[in-house]
Amino acid sequence: MITFRKPLEGIERPQMEADVVIIGGGPAGMACALRLAQLIDEHNAHHPDAQLSKDNIYVLEKAREVGQHCLSGALLDPRSMRELLPGFESEAPLDAEVTKESVYFFSKDKARKLPIVPPPLRDHGNYVISLNKFVKWMGQKVEEAGITVFTGFAGSALLFEDDSRDPELARVIGVRTDDKGVDKHGQPKANFEPGYDLRAKVTVLAEGTRGNCARQLIERLGLEDPEHAQTYGLGVKELWEVPAGRVAKGEVIYTLGWPLTTKEYGGAWIYGVSDTQISLGHVTGLDYEDPRVDPHHALQSFKEHPLMRRLLEGGKMLRYGAKSLPYGGWLTIPRIYGNGWMLLGDSASFLNSQRLKGIHLAIKTGMLAAETAFDALVSGDSSADTLSEYKASLDASWVRDELYPVRNFHQAFEHGRVEGILKAGIQFVLRGSNLGPDSKNEAGHLRLRPLDELGSWPGDRAPILYNAKGDGKLTFDRLTDVYHSGTRHEDDQPTHLVVADLNICNTRCIEEYGSPCQYFCPAAVYEMVESSESPSGKELHINFANCVHCKTCDIMDPYQIIYWVPPEGGGGPNYDGM
Template identity: 50%
Template sequence: MAERETLEVDALFVGAGPASLGGAIHLSHLIKAHNEKVENGALKAGKLEGITIAVIEKGSEIGSHGLSGAVMDPIALRELIPDFEERGAPLEGEVKEDYLYYLTAKRKIKFPFMPPPLSNHGKYIVSLSKLVRWMGTIAEEAGVNLFPSFPGAELLYDNNSVVGVRTGDKGVNRDGKPKGNYEPGVDIIAKVTVLGEGPRGSLTKKLIEKIKLDAGRFPQVYAIGVKEIWEMPRGSVPPGRVIHTLGYPLKSETFGGGFIYSMKNDLIDIGLVVGLDYRDPLTDPHLEFQRFKQHPYVASLLKGGKLIGYGAKAIPEGGYYSIPQLYADGVLLIGDSAGFLNGQRLKGIHLGIKSGMLAAEAIFQALLKGDYSSRQLSSYQQLVDESWIKKELYPVRNFHSGFENGRWAGLFNAGISYISGGRWPRKRAYDAGHKRMRKLSEYYGAQNIQPHTMKFDGELTFDRLTDVYYSGTAHNEDQPCHLKVLDTSICINRCAVEYGNPCQYFCPAKVYEMVGDGQGRHLQINFSNCVHCKTCDIMDPYQIIDWVPPEGGDGPNYVNM
């Protein structure tokens, strides 16, 4: 059997999203600037020579797992790369038109004014997958080592200090036995490991549980964004148009809303966000998204177009009080893994990039001192608290919890919170989203319960499997299932009765199915459909689903997402 290799680096970023790439680029710039000052005699210090910065990514290439709305505030990208426009950043266009509508089943009602947090003039519509690919080229130019198809399988520890990451094995069959092409993962030893895996990162989750980094914090609360890319007739899509919606098709008790953005080459980016703290156990985000497209106004925008892309992603909505401790011995948390997202503004890319940059500054000081302890790395927390990240997130610290009692109370609370600078409504504890799901008997009482269904026409609306096809998702089926259900008897004996097996509905990729009858009824996991959104790990009411990375390179292949 092949021996496991070891690779030593100075700084290891896990996950090639905007936070990790921003951090890696900034750290490289800091080291270069330091060494130039030493060479020029402007600084009396030793040079930082031979510093190795690495980024590992589970996707087959940089950007293949990148998905977001997205309207980007350029503040952080401009700090990182001041000439990003001249260097060819793949911007879909500057926002020229902003609309906010409340949808009923048949009508749209335009808001009489644009709430300031949703005013996007001067911001940029972007495809995150394209942006990340471009940032990857900038990182390589800066000397950063990029390793796609290298998923982080487990953290390496020396006592409670993180000392690196073991990447996933390749060539293991479905029974966990090595195949002829078996290749063990690599132990990457790092002075500092930075977790930028995205929302509900598998390594981040285990680290937080092990070291109790969430002690004294509120639980993170998530939403799921389900989206499609449509190709429209030439010249039919006005550039720079941003549309947000509230109301239909979601119940007033359910957090969320729609978005429709114009992209280059007559593409439309359309999606629906559904809070993963809903009460109805039969809530089906993918189905709700298809219903959203059936609204007369939305359908009119898509008329004459065709579906060319699909994807889904979890979104950390908890806000400031849900951000865990950001540091421990040998490790830092950045981006969505740390919960850096402004739910009120519907933006997180800029916060992710900035958090990566601040992590880089903390690592730079640690390299100068040769100290990678929690005490030294705590400077990252201080840098965050002194930056515009806290200035932006603290005033909206109660935004999501303000929607606890539904849409109308939430909108009222959001308005008061904006006016009061977040001082009202006051801080109040809330539960993790899966705890808010009601049992069938509690939600429906004695009603004859029927799962929500609709007929898909294959032109405007699509079933899950058709959409999954357009995500480009591919997994080698002769490998261990990466969706670990700890006790499948619960699915059959308890969940079916208590919740109606909600995994069949909250998964946007038809991964989970209850098949068979009577004694032969069982859970079937179609893991090859998985689009890596992590919703199952988040929303399972019993918390017995553990999402771990599949073999490196597997998963969706996002292009315009």
Template identity: 40%
Template sequence: MEFDVVIVGGGPSGLSAAIRLKQIDPDLSVCVLEKGSEIGAHILSGAVLEPHALAELIPDWRERGAPLNTPAHDDTFLFLTETRSYRLPTPPTMNNHGNYIISLGNFVRWLAAQAEELGVEVFAGFAAAEVLYDESGAVRGVATGDMGIGKDGAPGPNFTPGVELLARQTLFAEGCRGSLTKTLFERFGLRRDCDEQTYGIGIKELWEVDPARHHPGRIVHSVGWPMDSKTYGGAFLYHLEDHQVAVGFVIGLDYTNPHLSPFDEMQRFKTHPAIRATFEGGRRISYGARALSEGGLQSIPQLTFPGGLLIGDTAGFLNVPKIKGSHTAMKSGMLAAEAVAALLAGGGGAGGEATAYPAALRQSWLWDELYHARNVRPSFHWGLWGGLLYSAFDYEVLRGRAPWTLRHRRPDHQTLAKAADSQPIAYPKPDGTVSFDKLSSVFISNTNHEENQPSHLRLTDPAAPIAVNLALYDAPEQRYCPAGVYEIVRAEDGTPPRLQVNAQNCLHCKTCDIKDPTQNITWVVPEGGGGPNYPNM
């Protein structure tokens, strides 16, 4: 199948790019590929939306029924100890006046409808599994994965070959740690002139709470307990409409203690006296997890290459101090679309490079925003108190214009200390009221994979999980995975332990691909449509 533009990923950046392309030139043929079973099935975010980019893309979004139903109006910033909470001044970056608490999944479903009205072809349930190149080495499109392949690698009775989607320009909007984007980094050397990317894992639940405990528009952020002062992390509670509250916990994947479990930290957080009351008498609706790119401006790679470019969180446009990335992702998609449309209109395209895109970024409010925020996340390499003090100084005194840029020196997989040198963490047993176990949580994520397919979690060295990870780090994959995918099985007959990979549980968060200390795990796409099916996340 041939198109003018193929976009890999149906999130905010990919759909914004598609809409902008058709707004500029309705005759362009534009296709969006989404690996989830439907648009929004794999989308997970807090989410508080700053509507700046939306107003630029679709000025009449209110009249078109955009699902921005809950204006934010009440910001609270807490420091937690194990038993107490202290209200701190809300940082200026966390002032959400004029923003909206939303379901990002419902928002991108609405964006997809706007794109389809303009003639964009949206293909959900098709996972882009391979980048295609022409004879000169330029990107010429992608191929979707074969379906109906058995665990033995042989075609089964329902085998359907993948489809090649060829394009004059291909836009990669895969989100954090995109599997195809990783291959582009290597092939074109896109990360050679930037800092290491640093990541976080966000774990989220959606609750229906007692109406007496529900306050639409209320936003609560917290730092401190249950994290120690050396570990970057924090939590949020967002009160949406319909008596729903989104609760989430984000932990930087540069943490050092291999005994730490992000999932269990999140469950423990909900038991705090200042937090628990919101959820008692309520009902958990959904659960999910996703990695996010936290490196900021200094970690943004080269964005263009022959035949294509990177947009959204796959490139790393999250504004960490704001805890927002949807508006920046959308803006990057819009600017990319404008550069690609100009390239195609000028007779370029196949094999060409839209170099006007990074130039336009540097002239936009997006770049200015990330420039002013660039030193906040790396300042937390000094710990919680060092980060808070520096961030206050940077924003209040320097106004984000420091004559220096703090760096990210090490990738996250190199930060773990040895298990023998680290403090074990005793997590309380879930109470089944506000805290829960992993498997019951995965159940409400509606995760499903065709079981008779090759594992999409590839081990480069099958011996490394036991010889290295278990021996040195007490198998941290058992804990950093929020879905119980990785399990050390010890037989009663005394045979050596082995790693069992429960790939059918995978939430597609990509944490294993990021945090594995030997980089032995490679996440690739499963059959299209596999994975979680988030209803309102």
């Protein structure tokens, strides 16, 4: 199993001792840090002779600045923030309170508005936000509370006490940060700095979807049930400036249907950020059958719908981004605690796919993990027995109350939209239950079918096919969109997209699946180029500098031989204002 690039040999690495290390500075990680600081302050106020320190609590964030890699639609359910920081609305960067919702079903040329908005999609009282701005603000609160945030430092590998792979016995003792100043051949450059070994009593994994360290942990300890595998979607987003009056500030529009076929899961959103700015995007479930499905092209096709053309005419695309998100829900949550570690937020599938919301759940899981970490610090015991309080508190919280009744929702759509809607209706009547037992599901990449099994598709059910071009006004090619993501990587570094066996890509995959990486990647990272040396006549080139860190390749590669690992800290997209 490949989990990270081979470390340089014979390097003496700096050691740092920590009480708590939080890997990931998104909403889950920042909420965890802030809640932990609050608890320590309360403890110290009441126990002058048994003071706890915040000096050895660290947040590691791989981006150059806090919030830079954070991307979402985004709508914020304020429930958890009101618990974390009562009255936060008076100072947080909230763009608009939702005052209007509508839902449309799209065919290729028509839009039919649903007569009522389904209850899960009623967003009155929620807020349209830029997750980038919101997390940046949370980071300021964390630093004001006395917690150290290290930006530009990625968690490259977990540190274990021994070689045990038993989840009951294995102990995580910290994390190694990324080496800096390594050239593309894996050799130290003049500015080389070895990564730190941060040895921690408690390690909190809050890396977001398909986190590098979380994947290491889940695979090493077998924390995921293969009959309830984590499943994902890919959201592709653009931020637009449009003439005033097109979409009201605080207005929310959802769509389903075209450009997806009835066999694919997904939909789109339009959020009114201001009177002249809108957030729009399309999500494609990463459990489709046709390897030619192209999520980036789905967004471009979506904008060509007559309704979208009217909304966007005369406007200008400002920013672009893409991010995977967990869709499986409560049944697909892996084990979330063990000796010295806890798993939270998107890394552990805490997202409500029926409501299309997860930020509030990430924040709440961060808070509950902080309360458990605090108890571990007070008791001096970070064993699995102590950290199991995290799971117990989640089960007793409103997180379970929200997720358990929709535990079968995404799985209902396994065989397509029509059957999915019928099953979802039955679940609504039965409060989340199926007519039989709870649904099982497999990892999304296992549902991909070889090209020779697909045959032809009739009429409007033709699969979404790759299209590299756009008109430059309404639709855009991948490279133009990547430019608008602000993505930057140091060219002279090892690729952070590790392919275990390129021969499979150049022979089997191109013949069996048509090289789906060139379709599912929204950033033109994977390119099949002519080659006289390859038996197929083509070989895979990896343009890693384009990568927007969405993790789709790590998720959807049919052979599971692509591993996304952190690039040199600081590299990646810049989702300023997104």
